[in-house]
Amino acid sequence: ARPTIAIVGRPNVGKSTIFNRMVGDRQAIVEDKPGITRDRLYGTGEWFGKAFNVIDTGGIEIDGEDEILRAVKVQAELAIEEADVIVFMVDGKAGITPADEEIGQLLFRSGKPVVLGVNKIDNIKMQEEIYEFYSLGFGDPIPISGAHGIGMGDLLDAAMVHF
Numbered sequence: 001a002r003p004t005i006a007i008v009g010r011p012n013v014g015k016s017t018i019f020n021r022m023v024g025d026r027q028a029i030v031e032d033k034p035g036i037t038r039d040r041l042y043g044t045g046e047w048f049g050k051a052f053n054v055i056d057t058g059g060i061e062i063d064g065e066d067e068i069l070r071a072v073k074v075q076a077e078l079a080i081e082e083a084d085v086i087v088f089m090v091d092g093k094a095g096i097t098p099a100d101e102e103i104g105q106l107l108f109r110s111g112k113p114v115v116l117g118v119n120k121i122d123n124i125k126m127q128e129e130i131y132e133f134y135s136l137g138f139g140d141p142i143p144i145s146g147a148h149g150i151g152m153g154d155l156l157d158a159a160m161v162h163f
């Protein structure tokens, strides 16, 4: 079976941007299973001849910190079930937030392989912003810029190790 990558993280870190980079112009399918997957996008990607499924989690617009965290947790739990590898996405411009820490703990407890992607590292000067993310406990943070398409290969290489 085709391995599945789930992209998990709090809102606005760049999950959908990364998803679009991975999927490219391949059609993304909106699954419409009421109550469960209505806000998730499924697509397929390919890297060095190996096809994979990719899930973009948490597309809902929600207000308030508590609501956000609850929704993200639900999404993370669903993604954990389905995924072979989780791409944990954080925002290198914003730094670590309490929501990142909560999601990190949830992912850590799952025992599933996690690759940590630090998005919004748009240029070389921002490289040093990745170091604080070591404290999340997922090994080497991988600098990426979804906006500029930087680091996507490194991220996919790291994910593929777990296929």
Ligand code: GDP
Pocket (backbone or CB within 6 Å): 009, 010, 011, 012, 013, 014, 015, 016, 017, 018, 119, 120, 121, 122, 144, 145, 146, 147, 148
């Ligand atoms: P999501 O909520 O996690 O799916 O995040 P989105 O992909 O919707 O992106 C949230 C915001 O961050 C948007 O305004 C994007 O344009 C912006 N963004 C995404 N990737 C990057 C990046 O690599 N660099 C910068 N500077 N902004 C980005």
Ligand code: MG
Pocket (backbone or CB within 6 Å): 015, 016, 017, 057, 058, 059
């Ligand atoms: Mg999104």
